Amino acid sequence: MTLTFAHPPHLSEVARRAKPSSSAPTPSATSSPEDPHQLPVYDSGAPVLYLPPLLSSLPKNVPAVPLSSENPPLITETHLPDIDPASLSLHKALHNFHPIDANYASTPYKNAFNWSQLTLPEDEEREWYCVVFRSKRKAGSDGGCQYLFQLVIVVLNSLFLPFEALYEADKKAHEEAVRNGGLIMYWYGIPNQETGMNLATCIWQSRKHAIAANSRPHHLKAMKLAKDSYEIYNLERYVLRKPKGDTHVEITSFDGGEVGW
Template identity: 35%
Template sequence: MLEESDQMLTVLFRDLNPTPSAYSNPLTAPLLECFDFSVICKFPLEKSIKFYLVAFRSVRKATADDTLLYKLDAAAQAEALESGGLLRYWYGRLNAQRECLAMCVWSSRDAAIRAGTLPAHIQAASVAHRMYDTYSLERYWLELSPSGSPDRRLTVTLNTISQTKP
């Protein structure tokens, strides 16, 4: 269950939508190019704030069980929402090459780690080797800072923490 402060932050990310790059080039396009961060730049903020962001880039196997994947994904998302800290979850659609990008924004790294230890997430992760030709996890710190400009209240900085390619 989201804390009251997380509920307020969810509003900040509610309108964060993908750009065409999220679909046309989901494996290699820089994350800042995959989403329209300008929508959150209008949010008034008095001091800098950091969020933890996880991106999942994949190529789905032609033999993947899409119904099972969507079921496991929905269960893991519901569990993450209940555990607290998940501010935005976005799952893209497959392109013609079966490539896809998914992304989560968390209130903290601890919240993301906690959700990753829950049963539904563990079950979803356990089928990855059967469902994907390739996949990678990218972890970032997303920092929003006051910009001092009336038309662009925030500056967005995305710093890579790590990339994992199993």
């Protein structure tokens, strides 16, 4: 018997289906067509070919960046408390962040995404901390949802947890991370229907920000709820570097020390 891994629509697909008609009011530049934390309705449909990033909203004192009318990113309701100039440039570049193809879950991180297409000002120099989660949910589940902060796939199985409780915990954990600062972007894919493997990643202003988020109460609660949901759960850590005198970024493995601020 061949096992297939089902999944609910990606949040970007939910947003696309909910996109207002031409006669409806146009969303503001600071919000996505649909709240990325809104509880989605699970139904069948065509797979999403373009999976946008979930970007943290800029601080309220920073002018909003207009969203593209084609494949816009998802934007959080919660705002970052602050952001430095180089990270703001990265945030703008990440509006166009996406995987190269559908094999991202089994592709080395530096080759999985369109890093070469991200451009920043030549005179800026900065490092950011990246965390990658490669996961596989337990076989036999009927569906899953994406954990909005820890970046993992949660099994929707009556043997584990009520979906609404976990979804609410995930929402609060993600909002908590943005509100406390440092989380620039979160991206996650869709589980491979044959292997069940998925990849998710987040980019932080610094390693210190990421470590601090691990001790927040909503994060701890969500982790406790999700701990029994996975067969495979591997963490990888990288440094995203923007050298001065160049307009492009590069990815290297994290080998210790501080990254960022």
